[in-house]
């Protein structure tokens with residue numbers, strides 16, 4: 001088994017790392033404090049081809065593999081998780097779903113500008129009363145022949161304000177259960193579609209997370225993705241890939257916090273020696289490095305399975321549940337190693353600790369991942 005990265009993957013890591021340090025790091029503390037959307041960083045990611053990394057070049061993408069994508073996400077997530085979640089949602093939840101299941105017209109109209117980063121996409125599944133229990137959607141889309149009439153509310157939608165293309169999951173026939181769910185492409189500006197409240201969050205504070213309201217929105221029939229009733233499967237298949245992205249984000253958060261803690265431990269002295277010379281600190285770093293490596297292997301394996309065309313449902317859930325728990329543990333320890341400095345903003349680790357928490361929640365909580373894993377291993 002060869003664990004080494006190809007020259008192309010190493011180049012992507014270097015490009016993403018340079019971008020994270022040179023473009024994302026300046027101002028990241030202020031953007032987080034004041035919830036400022038990362039406009040310059042989003043433009044930079046678009047210029048690098050990072051917003052449509054896995055999309056075929058004929059649809060405006062970079063045509064890279066999933067491993068390239070997770071490597072890019074990992075580096076950006078060491079620094080700026082508001083930028084990296086936008087990258088993850090645009091790539092995995094929006095571009096991937098459109099490329100895999102959209103019609104040629106939908107790809108030309110929506111995928112091309114999304115992959116180029118000229119437009120941003122959002123994935124709209126969660127509702128005020130249907131988060132983990134995704135089959136119990138309250139949003140409805142009534143079939144009127146040549147169009148649907150969409151009504152309902154979606155919550156906690158990443159890119160809710162900045163997006164202009166929204167993939168909205170809704171019940172068209174509640175009596176049919178999951179087979180009565182569809183996914184519709186909704187454009188910003190369609191009459192009756194309102195971008196609601198922006199959330200004031202614990203972490204990823206410069207990512208714009210909104211409630212979305214749909215009041216009698218007329219959505220043309222040609223905006224439905226796939227066959228009638230395909231919406232729930234679309235959501236599940238898309239989320240399986242999305243979870244690899246969030247796992248990569250969690251890995252990056254953990255690795256970023258570890259790097260900061262290791263550097264700090266080598267320059268801070270206490271009791272007449274650098275604190276890394278104290279076993280209490282050295283063992284913490286040893287555990288952090290070991291767990292990060294284990295998380296990286298799970299994330300890369302899930303990406304490799306996807307690239308090989310094999311089933312990755314369980315692997316992506318394993319990667320997400322493990323990497324997000326490592327992110328949480330590692331960032332807490334990174335703050336601890338920094339002592340009082342870790343508790344203030346300028347040392348970056350407190351922000352990474354706040355950012356880590358959401359990786360255990362969005363795109364399926366850790367509990368949902370364990371449902372997917374346990375059903376998979378027991379099947």
Ligand code: CAA
Nearest residue numbers: 125126132134135157158178233236237313362363364368
């Ligand atoms: N691929 C294809 N089909 C799948 C599938 C998959 N990965 N997973 C499930 N399905 C199918 C099942 O086969 C079943 O089909 P049939 O009825 O034909 O047999 C159907 O979907 C229903 O599946 P389940 O019976 O397993 O459904 P369930 O009610 O037990 O729920 C669940 C399963 C895993 C808990 C699911 O509801 C789930 O993943 N919930 C979490 C949702 C989630 O991740 N939300 C996050 C919101 S998005 C977000 O956070 C984005 C953002 O902005 C960052």
